[in-house]
Amino acid sequence: MNVVVIEDEFRTRNAIIGIIERNCSDVIVEGWADSVDEGKELILSKEPDLVLMDIQLTDGTAFDILRSIYPINFKIIFLTAFENYAIEAIKFSAFDYLLKPFSEEELVDSLHKLRDKDSDGSNNKESLEVLLNNLHETAPKKIVLKTNDSIFVVPVSNIVRCEADSSYTHFILYNGSQITVSSNLKKFEQDLKKHHFIRVHHSHIINLEYIVKFSKNDGGYVELMDGTTIPVSKRRKEELMKAFSNL
Numbered sequence: 383m384n385v386v387v388i389e390d391e392f393r394t395r396n397a398i399i400g401i402i403e404r405n406c407s408d409v410i411v412e413g414w415a416d417s418v419d420e421g422k423e424l425i426l427s428k429e430p431d432l433v434l435m436d437i438q439l440t441d442g443t444a445f446d447i448l449r450s451i452y453p454i455n456f457k458i459i460f461l462t463a464f465e466n467y468a469i470e471a472i473k474f475s476a477f478d479y480l481l482k483p484f485s486e487e488e489l490v491d492s493l494h495k496l497r498d499k500d501s502d503g504s505n506n507k508e509s510l511e512v513l514l515n516n517l518h519e520t521a522p523k524k525i526v527l528k529t530n531d532s533i534f535v536v537p538v539s540n541i542v543r544c545e546a547d548s549s550y551t552h553f554i555l556y557n558g559s560q561i562t563v564s565s566n567l568k569k570f571e572q573d574l575k576k577h578h579f580i581r582v583h584h585s586h587i588i589n590l591e592y593i594v595k596f597s598k599n600d601g602g603y604v605e606l607m608d609g610t611t612i613p614v615s616k617r618r619k620e621e622l623m624k625a626f627s628n629l
Contacts (some may be wrong), residue, residue, distance in 0.1 A: 383409050383496050386424050388435040388444065389461065390416040394482065398434060398489065405490045409497070418442040422450050430456050432496060438461040439570075445517060453507045457496050467609075468517065470573050475513035476526040477506075508533050523577060527553060529560045534561050538577050542608055543586040544570060556592070580607065580625050582614045592627055 385402065389395040395414055402409050403510040412428040415421040418441050425433060425447070433456055435444040444460060445468075460472055460479040472479050478492055512524045512535055536555065545552045546567040553561045571581055578590045588604060595605040602614040604622075614622055 383431045383493075384412050384428065385409055385432045385434065385493075386412050386428055386430045387414040388416070388421040388424070388439070388447070389414065390436060390439050394436075394461075401486050401489050402493070405486070406493055406497075409493060416440070416448075418446045421447045425451060425456070432457045432459065432493075434459045434461060436460075437468055438464075445514065448510060449514065452510060454510055455506070457499075457506065459492050459496070467519070470576070471513050471516035472524040473573055474516055474523065475509045476528055477509055477513065487589060508535050511535070527563050528564060529561065536561070538574070539591070540594045541579075541588075542589055543573075543610070543612065544574070544579075546585040550555060554608070556608070556611075579620060580618075582612060582618045583621055584615065586612045588612055590629060596622070596626070 387395055387398050389398065395416070399411050399414070402411055403486055412430055413424050415424040416439065418439055421435065421439070421444075434456060435447070438443045448454065451527055458477050459582050460466065460477060461482060462479065463482040464480065469479065469628065478496065481490060509526050510528050513570055516523050525536050525538055525541075527536055529536040535551070540556050542554050542556055544567060545554065547562070549564065549566050551563055551565055551567050552561070555561070556607055567581075567587060568586070571587060574587060579587050580590060581587045582604060588606065592607045593604050596614070597605070602616075602619055603611045604614060605611050
């Protein structure tokens with residue numbers, strides 16, 4: 383796997399290259415850059431399989447590079463020191479990222495995970511579209527959901543509920559369709575919470591916009607617009623009541 387590193391912090395850049403050389407004999411670092419213009423030129427000249435890119439560069443951002451070379455055919459690991467607005471956009475687009483300071487083990491694990499994925503970076507077109515869309519604060523948010531054989535781009539507002547099934551999560555959409563991904567429910571909980579979703583049960587996250595009724599009978603449950611009823615656990619009931627007051 384051929385890699386390029388776009389990072390303007392000298393020590394971090396050298397540390398990344400050193401970690402790769404020590405731990406990943408099948409990963410070749412083809413070069414590095416520390417600016418938007420040099421990063422763009424490096425990617426276009428080397429045509430890497432994977433790019434490790436710092437989000438904030440001295441003369442712009444990693445997103446400026448990606449906009450200028452869209453569409454892309456490589457995998458990405460974003461690097462950032464901040465839990466900012468961009469992290470949610472990255473998560474919803476299904477790209478990988480590492481928060482600085484990251485450990486040697488974290489970087490190696492990320493590299494191995496991407497190396498072992500069957501696909502190349504050519505299926506990242508949809509992910510990049512979602513990422514660039516979600517970076518606009520006023521744009522309707524979208525999420526990339528990847529199954530074993532398909533990639534779905536779904537408006538977040540179209541999700542009625544999410545249901546846990548062991549290490550899988552079922553996304554049920556307003557049109558009645560279902561998309562199942564191989565990630566647990568907790569992975570989505572915090573990010574969806576910012577978009578009027580709430581976890582009402584250990585197995586259920588629901589979109590508050592689709593609730594038509596809350597009943598205290600049978601221990602408590604909510605009825606959704608699609609006719610489904612979802613149980614509300616005792617410890618989640620107070621949070622649900624607070625959410626109602628904020629609607």
